[in-house]
Amino acid sequence: MQTPQYKENDLRLIEDEHSVTQIVQAAMAQTSSPRLRFVMGLLVQHLHDFLREVRPTDEEFEEALEFVAALGHATHATNNEVVLAADVLGLSTLVTVMNNNTTDGRTPGALLGPFYRANAPRYDCGDCVVQDDAPGLPLFVRGTVRATDGTPLSNALVEIWQASPVGLYDNQDPRQPDRNLRGCFQTDAEGGYHFRTVRPAGYPVPTNGPIGTLLDAQQRHPYRPAHIHFIVAAPGYRTLVTQVFVDEPQALESDVTFGVHRQLVGQLELVDQGRSPWGDQPAPFYTMDFDFTLEPGEQTFPKPPID
Amino acid sequence: MQTPQYKENDLRLIEDEHSVTQIVQAAMAQTSSPRLRFVMGLLVQHLHDFLREVRPTDEEFEEALEFVAALGHATHATNNEVVLAADVLGLSTLVTVMNNNTTDGRTPGALLGPFYRANAPRYDCGDCVVQDDAPGLPLFVRGTVRATDGTPLSNALVEIWQASPVGLYDNQDPRQPDRNLRGCFQTDAEGGYHFRTVRPAGYPVPTNGPIGTLLDAQQRHPYRPAHIHFIVAAPGYRTLVTQVFVDEPQALESDVTFGVHRQLVGQLELVDQGRSPWGDQPAPFYTMDFDFTLEPGEQTFPKPPID
Known part of the structure; x- marks a missing residue:
């Protein structure tokens, strides 16, 4: 037989x-x-x-499938390990870059991230978004919102949120007042915006799940460089969701989520004499000028937040 | 600016x-x-x-990540949706084929599958593994276990398990006796084995999770072709975990898990006159001859089962 x-x-x-x-x-x-x-x-x-x-050996293949299942198991209302996996492999940034072609001169987009909250406080230009006495030097941010044809956009929405000088957002840190370091501004007749905040700090992505284990095995640190999130929106223009990064070279280059577009690095100037450009704050403080350019398109808003 | x-x-x-x-x-x-x-x-x-x-659009990318998370969420003690995903994309079969090179003439391996249970009943050659009065024609299976050099292997273990004529394993079907359609045999002095069972039926993979939704969207049926699982083991030879498929051309070609190796198709002969080769069963019944060839190597056993 x-x-x-x-x-x-x-x-x-x-x-x-x-x-x-x-x-x-x-x-x-x-x-x-x-x-x-x-x-x-x-x-x-x-x-x-x-x-x-x-x-792969049979054992390696089985281990890989178990890793994927563990990503799902670690994904729940307050942690999305699958999104984090996409982030630390550069997939999220790649999709963002592909979907935000900047050859027309518009400002590159960046990820919305998991810390966005709707209903940020509305402020007047020049106001301060810091609601506590956190340590860290004040930061005076200003710039202009323009269209790709150069037209300044008045009454544009500029919404910002950021981590504190210890690297925590208000919704991660019970010691911060509700909606600390968040705010909505409107540009003036010349498209200008300005506000006062505090220099943000970088922070680690969650490391207690399977992605933390992977980063360890790859000898990668889990930190994102310090940044301020921005949403810039005006009727008739495609809404811009982006991040502006603090210019710390080592942190910029080793962002665990590979999110730093060269055009999104803001340059902080340390001023150690005199007084602030508005608000009469004595030195030392930082200033940062950052302009945004929107392309014609649909004004959209991000999805409703989780909280 | x-x-x-x-x-x-x-x-x-x-x-x-x-x-x-x-x-x-x-x-x-x-x-x-x-x-x-x-x-x-x-x-x-x-x-x-x-x-x-x-x-991908941002929405498609988000949907894809949600799909991965859903695979993890649908994976628990009694269902492994991640393994199922690997199965229906042909990944599991690809790894099995890569890790079971058959150029030396050995019988190809196949997946262990989720329905294996340890402690199958020990039978003598010729015995019947059917413990109930299930409908369906009897099937008389026989063959020889040999080494790749042609030596017949006596006292080799031949363990089998299969679904019933309605496509359910004993551990899925409360109407079947415990360990129905499972059994362990030992080859005789000439390496021969033979046993009586019933013609198995094909069955669907689980379709109530995200993979069911994917198969629907791809217009794919969820069925596996009818098959009998085999583990063949002998000291000094690499243990063979495999499946032998019933020769139903349409079902073979459209296996939802792409598991049908050409060399693993068993040919069932319908006998409609006379009596069975052993056991004195009157026709009609099926016979199937299937030989196995083991390569020298380590005798291993599958991992401990879940139940």
């Missing part, structure tokens, strides 16, 4: 590691939705090529 | 969708473990290429 070979050789059956992919692709190709067919075909091609190049 | 361009141009910062990948790869390259460095470098390359080719 010999091991039988199935005789109907016209059937598409697996014979080796290359025929597997062909057979799977034939199944994917039957999908009626053109977009889903395209996406799944590419996904299968890349995942199969990846596995053929890596040649 | 112009939007500042960060002046320190020697810093590695993101400028466009290609520089993102370079910067991420530079971070991956710092990993000290050569294997992890290799795997993560390839993962980043394939995932970034995939995203650049797909060019």
Whole structure:
């Protein structure tokens, strides 16, 4: 008795590691939705090529699947480990960069991030968003919002939020007043905005889940560089969601989420003599000038926040 | 005031969708473990290429991440949706085929699957593994276990388990006796084994989770072709974990988990006259001859089962 070979050789059956992919692709190709067919075909091609190049042992493959399950298990209302995985592999930034072509001169976008909260306090230009006596030097931020054709945009919305000098947002830190370091401003007749805040600090992404383990194994630190989040919006212009980073070279280059676009680095000037440009604050303090450029398009707002 | 361009141009910062990948790869390259460095470098390359080719909208990307989280959320003690995802994309089969090179003539391996249970009943050759009066025609299975050099292997273990004629394993079906359609046999002095069972039926993978939704969207049915699981083991030989499929061409070609290796198709002969080769069963019944070939190596056993 010999091991039988199935005789109907016209059937598409697996014979080796290359025929597997062909057979799977034939199944994917039957999908009626053109977009889903395209996406799944590419996904299968890349995942199969990846596995053929890596040649995982059975144990490594099992470990990888367990890692994916652990990402899901660590994802709940207050932590999204799957998004964090996409962040620390540069996937989120890549999608953001692809969807925010800046060849027309507009300011690059950046991730909204998990700390956005709706209903930020409304302030007048020049006001201070610091509601506590946190340590750290004051920071005076000012700039102009323009259209890509150079027109200054008056009455544009400038919404900001940031971490404190110890690297925590108000909704992570019971010691901060509610909605500390958050605020909405409107640009003046010349498109100008200005406000006072405090120099933000960088902070680590959550490290108590599987991504923390991965970062450890890769000898990567978990820190994001210090930044201020901005949403800039005006009727008739595509809403800009972005981040402006504090110019600390080492932190900029090693952002764990790879989010630092060269055009989003703000330059902080330390002023150690005299008084602030507004508000009569004695030195030392920082100033930062940062302008935004919006392209024509639809004014949208971010999705409702979780809290 | 112009939007500042960060002046320190020697810093590695993101400028466009290609520089993102370079910067991420530079971070991956710092990993000290050569294997992890290799795997993560390839993962980043394939995932970034995939995203650049797909060019997902922000909404599509968010949906994809939610899908991954849902796979994790649907994975628990009695359902592994992440493994199922790997199965229905052909990843599990690809890894199995890569790790079971058959150029030396050994029988191809196949997945252990989620329905294995330890402590199958021990039977003598010729015994029947059917413990209930399930409908369906009897199936008489016989074959020989040999080494790749042709030597018949006596006292080899042949363990089998299968779904019933309605497509359910005993541990899914309260109407079946415990350990119905499971059994362990030992080969005789000539390496032969034989047992009586019932023709198994195909069955669907779980469809109540995100993978069911995906299969629907791809217009794919969720069925596996009918098969019998085998573990064949002998001291001094690499343990073989495999599946032998019933020769139903349409079902074989459209296995939702792409698990049908051409060499694993068993040919069922319907006998409609006379009596069975052993056990004196009157026709009609099926017979199937299937031989196994083991390569020299380590005798291992599958991991402890979940139940």
